[in-house]
Amino acid sequence: xxxxxxxxxxxxxxxxxxxxxxxxxxxxxxxxxxxDAAPVALSLxxxxxxxxxxxxxxxxxxxxxxxxxxxxxxxxxxxxxxxxRSVTFVAAGPSDSLAVGLDGRGVLIxxxxxxxxxxxxxxxxxxxxxxxxxxxxxxxxxxxxxxEGRTAADWKRDLMERGTTGSLWLVNLSTPGATAKRLGxxxxxxxxxxxxxxxxxxxxxxxxxxxLAVEKEAISAPQLVVxxxxxxxxxxxxxxxxxxxxxxxxxxxxxxxFVLREDAYRRRMIDTVDPNxxxxxSLSSGVSFLEPIxxxxxxxxxxxxxxxxxxxxxxVARCAPTMQPLRSFHSRADGATHGVTSCxxxxxxxxxxxxxxxxxxxxxxxxxxxxDQ
Amino acid sequence: xxxxxxxxxxxxxxxxxxxxxxxxxxxxxxxxxxxxxxVNHPMITSMREHKGYLYLGGVxxxxxxxxxxxxxxPNWTAQDDYWGGTQ
Numbered sequence: 001x002x003x004x005x006x007x008x009x010x011x012x013x014x015x016x017x018x019x020x021x022x023x024x025x026x027x028x029x030x031x032x033x034x035x036d037a038a039p040v041a042l043s044l045x046x047x048x049x050x051x052x053x054x055x056x057x058x059x060x061x062x063x064x065x066x067x068x069x070x071x072x073x074x075x076x077x078x079x080x081x082x083x084x085r086s087v088t089f090v091a092a093g094p095s096d097s098l099a100v101g102l103d104g105r106g107v108l109i110x111x112x113x114x115x116x117x118x119x120x121x122x123x124x125x126x127x128x129x130x131x132x133x134x135x136x137x138x139x140x141x142x143x144x145x146x147x148e149g150r151t152a153a154d155w156k157r158d159l160m161e162r163g164t165t166g167s168l169w170l171v172n173l174s175t176p177g178a179t180a181k182r183l184g185x186x187x188x189x190x191x192x193x194x195x196x197x198x199x200x201x202x203x204x205x206x207x208x209x210x211x212l213a214v215e216k217e218a219i220s221a222p223q224l225v226v227x228x229x230x231x232x233x234x235x236x237x238x239x240x241x242x243x244x245x246x247x248x249x250x251x252x253x254x255x256x257x258f259v260l261r262e263d264a265y266r267r268r269m270i271d272t273v274d275p276n277x278x279x280x281x282s283l284s285s286g287v288s289f290l291e292p293i294x295x296x297x298x299x300x301x302x303x304x305x306x307x308x309x310x311x312x313x314x315x316v317a318r319c320a321p322t323m324q325p326l327r328s329f330h331s332r333a334d335g336a337t338h339g340v341t342s343c344x345x346x347x348x349x350x351x352x353x354x355x356x357x358x359x360x361x362x363x364x365x366x367x368x369x370x371x372d373q
Numbered sequence: 374x375x376x377x378x379x380x381x382x383x384x385x386x387x388x389x390x391x392x393x394x395x396x397x398x399x400x401x402x403x404x405x406x407x408x409x410x411x412v413n414h415p416m417i418t419s420m421r422e423h424k425g426y427l428y429l430g431g432v433x434x435x436x437x438x439x440x441x442x443x444x445x446x447p448n449w450t451a452q453d454d455y456w457g458g459t460q
Contacts, residue, residue, distance in 0.1 A: 014376060014377065015377070016377055253382065254382045255382045255383070255384060258374065258377060258378050279384060289410065289411075292384050292387060293385050293386075293388070294381065295381045295383045295385055296381030296382065297389070298389060298416070299389045299433070299434075301433065301435040302415065302434050302436060
C-alpha cells in the first residue's frame with residue numbers, strides 16, 4: 001500500500017525509485033564473450049529446448065523435435081518428429097518418459113508409460129502456453145502455464161502488458177483425465193522448473209526477474225530465492241557437479257523499465273506498432289533496419305561496441321545449489337549467440353541453444369574450468 | 374525519457390544505416406544507394422563525385438568508400454564543373 005503511494009508520488013514528481021532501474025551485469029555476471037568463443041555445433045533456425053533422453057541429446061526447433069548426435073565439435077541432427085504446433089518445451093523423465101509442450105494446445109506425452117496422453121486443460125482452463133515441464137516420477141508431471149489465454153510465442157505482449165496470469169500445475173498422469181492440482185498462481189510468466197536439493201521446486205518467474213521456490217505437493221506461498229537478475233530468466237537445468245545452469249533469454253534495459261511504467265505510452269505502442277519494433281526485449285535484434293536503436297548503439301569507427309545497449313543478448317549462468325549465480329557465459333551486443341533459451345550438459349560439454357541466433361554452441365567444460373574466475 | 378533515462382539509452386531511429394540519394398534540378402529523387410545493415414558505411418555524412426567514382430565519408434567512420442558510378446564521365450570533377458575546366 002505504502003509502496004503504491006510512493007510509486008504514485010514518484011510518477012507525479014517525475015523521479016524514479018530503486019525499483020525502476022535495471023541492475024548492472026556485475027560480479028559473477030560480469031560480461032565476457034565466452035558464448036561467441038565456443039564452437040558452433042549446429043546452425044538451426046528457432047532451435048530451442050535441449051534435453052537428454054535415452055542417453056542421447058534432443059532439441060526442439062519450431063514444430064519439430066530432433067535427435068542430435070555429436071560428431072567431433074559439431075552435432076548431426078536426425079530422426080525428426082513433426083507436430084501440428086510449435087514445440088514450447090521438451091521434458092524427459094524416468095522410465096524413458098518424454099513430454100512436449102505444444103503452443104496453444106497443451107502437453108503431449110510422447111514416450112513412456114503414458115505415451116499418447118494429451119493434457120489440453122488444467123483446472124477447467126485451456127492450457128495455452130505450456131512453457132516448461134518437469135517430471136517428478138513417470139506418473140507425475142509439473143507443468144508451467146506462462147500466461148492464461150495467450151500462446152507462449154506471444155511472450156513479448158505478455159511482458160509489455162505486465163501479465164501476471166501464469167500458473168503452475170501438478171499433473172497426475174495415472175488418472176484417466178490426467179487431473180491437475182494448482183501449485184502456484186498469479187505468476188509473471190514462469191519459464192523454468194527444476195528440482196531443488198531440499199525437495200522443493202525452483203521456478204523462474206521471468207517478468208519479475210527472479211527465481212522462486214515452491215512446494216511440490218500443494219499450493220504454497222512462493223519463497224524468493226534469487227531476485228534482481230539483470231536479464232529475464234528462463235530454463236533451469238541441473239549441472240553435473242551440483243548446482244544448476246540457468247538460461248537468461250533477454251536482457252533488461254533501463255528504457256524498457258521506463259516504458260513499463262508509462263502506461264498510456266505503452267498502450268499506444270502495443271496498439272499501433274508492430275511487436276518486432278517495440279521498445280521491448282527480444283531474442284534477436286539488428287535483423288531489420290526498421291528496428292529502433294538506442295543512443296549508445298550508434299556505430300563508431302564502423303563497429304558496434306560490445307557494451308552497447310541491445311534488445312537481445314546471450315547469457316547462461318552457472319548457479320550454486322541455492323541458485324546463486326557463480327559465473328556466467330555471455331554473448332554481448334556485438335555477439336551472435338543471442339536469445340539463449342536452453343542448455344544441456346552432455347558428454348563433458350555444455351550445449352547452449354541460442355534461439356534468437358538459431359545456433360547451438362558447445363562449451364568444453366574441461367576448458368572452461370581452466371580459466372575459472 | 375529525456376529527463377529520466379540516460380542519453381545512451383534514449384530511443385533513436387536506426388541511424389546505423391548509410392544512404393546517399395541523387396536528385397535533379399527540380400528536387401526529384403532519381404536514385405538512391407543504401408547500406409541498410411550499416412556493414413561498411415553506416416551514417417554517411419558526406420560524399421563527392423570525382424572522375425567517375427562516388428566517394429563516401431562518415432564523420433564517425435574509420436574509412437572512405439569508393440563507388441563506381443555506372444556510366445559516369447571518368448573525367449568529370451566537381452571542381453572543374455563549378456570553376457571551369459582547365460583541361
